Every structure is written in C-alpha cells, then in structure tokens.
Amino acid sequence: MGHAALATATEDMLLPGRRPPWRVLLLCGASGTGKTRVSYPLARHYGVPIVEVDDLVEALQAMTTPEQQPLLHYWRTHPEAARLPPADVADLQIAIAEALVPAVDAVVGNHLETDTPVIIEGDYLLPAFAVRDSFAGVSAGGRVAAVVLHEPDEAQLVANYLDREPGHGEQRHRAQASALYGDRLAAQAAEVGVPTVTARPWDDVLARVTATFTAPQPVSAAH
Numbered sequence: 001m002g003h004a005a006l007a008t009a010t011e012d013m014l015l016p017g018r019r020p021p022w023r024v025l026l027l028c029g030a031s032g033t034g035k036t037r038v039s040y041p042l043a044r045h046y047g048v049p050i051v052e053v054d055d056l057v058e059a060l061q062a063m064t065t066p067e068q069q070p071l072l073h074y075w076r077t078h079p080e081a082a083r084l085p086p087a088d089v090a091d092l093q094i095a096i097a098e099a100l101v102p103a104v105d106a107v108v109g110n111h112l113e114t115d116t117p118v119i120i121e122g123d124y125l126l127p128a129f130a131v132r133d134s135f136a137g138v139s140a141g142g143r144v145a146a147v148v149l150h151e152p153d154e155a156q157l158v159a160n161y162l163d164r165e166p167g168h169g170e171q172r173h174r175a176q177a178s179a180l181y182g183d184r185l186a187a188q189a190a191e192v193g194v195p196t197v198t199a200r201p202w203d204d205v206l207a208r209v210t211a212t213f214t215a216p217q218p219v220s221a222a223h
Contacts, residue, residue: 020046020117021214022145024108026130027121028189029149030093030182032160032175034199038149038209039121046117053122056103071099082174089177090184097124104129109136112143123181127189145213148189151199154179 025042029035043050057072066073074092075081081092104120111118112135130146133139151157157175161168186196195212199205 018046020048023115023117023143024111024135024145025117025119025213026108026125026144026146027119027149027209028125028127028130028146028185028194029121029123029199030151030178030185031123032157032164032178033149033151033182034160034202034205035121035149037199037202038206039119041206042210043119048117048119051107051118051120053100053104053120053124056100056107056122057124060100060103069099071096086173086177086180090181093123093177093181094126094184097126097129100124101126101129105132106136108144109134109138112136112138112140127185127194128192130194131192146189146194147209147212148182148185148194148196149199149205149209150182150186150196152179152182152186156200 027035027039039050042048060069060072061076064072066077070077074096082089084092104125107118107120125146127146127148130144132144135144151160154172154175157178158170158172161171161175165171188194189196197205197208197212
C-alpha cells in the first residue's frame with residue numbers, strides 16, 4: 001500500500017470516538033525515536049489515556065530504595081554509567097526493562113480485566129513481554145497489540161535530541177547507545193512476531209503504525 005493510501009486509510013480508521021481494535025497498545029522503542037509523535041495522536045483520535053513507563057519508574061523509585069530495587073535506581077546511583085560503552089548501556093536498558101515487567105504486567109492486566117483501552121509507551125517495553133498469553137492472570141485473548149518504533153540512524157537520533165533538548169548539546173554517545181538498544185528491540189521483535197516500524201518518513205509514520213494493528217498479528221508462544 002502506498003503512502004497516500006495509507007494516510008487515507010488511517011483517516012478512515014481514526015474517526016473520533018471509534019473503539020480501537022485493541023484494549024492495550026504497547027508502543028516500544030528506544031529513546032529519541034519519536035514515540036510521542038505516534039502515541040499522542042493515537043490517544044486523541046481514540047479517546048484513550050496514555051501510560052508512560054517513565055512515570056511508572058518515578059513512582060517505583062519513590063516507593064523503594066536502591067537496596068530493594070537496585071536496577072530501577074541504577075542511573076541515579078551510578079551517574080557515571082552514562083559514559084559506559086554503548087553496548088553496556090544497551091545491556092543495562094534491557095536489564096532495567098526486565099526489572100519493570102511486574103509493574104507493567106499489573107497495568108496491562110488491570111486494563112484487560114476492566115476492558116478499558118490504554119496506550120502504554122516507553123523505552124523500557126520489551127517486545128517479548130507483549131506476546132504473553134496472559135497478564136497479571138488475565139487472558140490476553142488477542143486484545144494486546146504491540147509495535148516497535150525504530151530509528152537506526154545515529155545521526156538522526158543526534159538531531160532529534162538537539163531538537164528536543166537544545167540545551168544539552170550534541171549527545172552523540174547517547175545516540176549511539178539508543179541506536180544499539182533500538183537494534184536489539186527490533187531483533188527481539190522479529191523473533192517473537194511483533195512488528196517494527198521505522199520512524200521515518202515522519203509524514204506517514206502514524207499510518208504505518210496503525211496498519212500493523214488493524215491487520216491480524218502473528219500468534220506467539222507465551223513467555
């Protein structure tokens with residue numbers, strides 16, 4: 001389907017007040033890829049709330065100590081870790097995402113049990129988490145959709161950070177780590193059957209993301 005056709009199809013599917021084809025949409029992707037560019041327009045069109053995983057992290061940090069949850073506090077207790085080699089930073093991102101699974105699992109399960117749609121977006125969402133048969137003891141029943149938004153170009157990530165955080169200068173090391181982490185998310189997504197969408201071109205990214213969950217997604221084994 002061409003870009004123009006995708007855009008038209010998206011406009012038809014995103015009629016105000018229309019019930020989304022999922023109850024929970026997990027929007028995964030590394031930092032700086034443009035998840036906000038997708039999640040907020042979708043939320044407005046469908047009239048559903050957004051849960052940002054960063055907010056879950058803040059809440060959990062307020063309720064725990066570094067001794068209780070060392071990974072969730074790691075960036076605060078080890079600020080020097082930001083200068084680790086990009087591969088090590090990506091490893092830490094994966095580890096933190098895995099530590100957050102019980103919290104995200106509870107949120108997904110609650111929305112499935114109450115049958116209330118929600119978009120959950122954040123850096124710490126793993127594609128393998130999205131293909132479970134159940135969440136917090138509640139059957140998924142085909143009601144959970146997921147997509148990975150990916151920007152593989154380090155130079156573009158540098159530009160995105162400069163645009164978003166102009167006072168922080170050129171964050172090339174951060175962009176390198178983000179690109180590598182994004183590659184790992186995309187590889188994991190391919191393994192479990194979760195679609196990956198490239199962030200650019202931006203003018204039709206919403207249509208391309210929407211197309212992934214309006215068609216049937218592959219059924220994967222429980223994790």
